[in-house]
Amino acid sequence: MTFLSQRLRADLQRLLATPHLGRFFFCILGFLVVAGLAGREASAADPDRTVTTGSFTKADFEKHIEQLQKKIPSKDFTVILTPPFVVIGDESPEEVRRRSEGTVKWAVEKLKQAYFKQDPRQILDIWLFKDKKSYETNCKKLFGKTPDTPFGYFSQEAGALVMNISTGGGTLVHEIVHPFVAANFPNCPAWFNEGLGSLYEQSGELNGEIHGYTNWRLPRLQEAILKGKLTSFKTLCQTTDTDFYEKDRGTNYAQARYLCYYLQQKDLLKTYYRRFLTNRKDDPTGYKTLKAILERDDMDEFQKQWESYVLKLKYPRK
Secondary structure: OOHHHHHHHHHHHHHHEEOOHHHHHHHHHHHHHHHHHHOOOOOOOOHHHOEEEOOEEHHHHHHHHHHHHOOOOOOOOEEEEEOOEEEEEOOOHHHHHHHHHHHHHHHHHHHHHHOOOOOOOOOEEEEEEOOHHHHHHHHHHHHOOOOOOOOEEEEOOOOEEEEEHHHOOHHHHHHHHHHHHHHHOOOOOHHHHHHHHHHOOOEEEEOOEEEEOOOOOHHHHHHHHHOOOOOOHHHHHHOOHHHHHHOOHHHHHHHHHHHHHHHHHOOOHHHHHHHHHHHOOOOOOOHHHHHHHHOOOOHHHHHHHHHHHHHOOOOOOO
């Protein structure tokens, strides 16, 4: 990305950080004219098809924003374009901008740096509701249902990441992972999709890269280990999506997360992702690739060692 395109993107974000949607729309139209002149050369046959980001054109964003205006619940919402997402929030404009730049933009850049070549296949909205009341009321109004999680979720059907942002930004980073997985890793099993997403619920930057830290899922996992209730890694990897989400969901998430955490700490996670992606037709569960990355034939013995490792972890970190 050139310095000029970074400046243009920053300018656009500042222009769009306004709760007044009429002024917002005129701002983006004006910006798009400038971006069309300063950006990549348009094709002679169709100059309006200049690419703005990924596979989306300025015409795509313009149409999307036009449709979005029709359903924004009130003037309390600020809209900020953060490619490939559009962020909509009902906190103060300054806070929505801070989350857009400090969480969404940062997570997108770091996740693409580590794992993903392709942007999501559609322009997605990120709805940041300021509290429980706003979250539940507006979910019902916008999507026709009350959310079944107090934190947030990603809906491919609705083309939206939906957050009760008062619970913290960790769920937001978690959910940002999912549309990137969908675009880059077809038929990724739930255990790895959720393991990778939940790894970054508690995350920061280490040596210029995104890094997951221990989080609130650790005590439940340690309790399950002490009670001898964990499934084997072979069973975890072979778990269907339905079983992963419906049978002992919390422990499944925790076990998947801390397997990913272990791989990260051993500098194996990115290599595992790439090899699993390459081998997915022959190894759809990822179990064979896991054994190969760990260089282990006896996975029962590895699990004992991993459980001992997990029991020594601390949360909160000291």
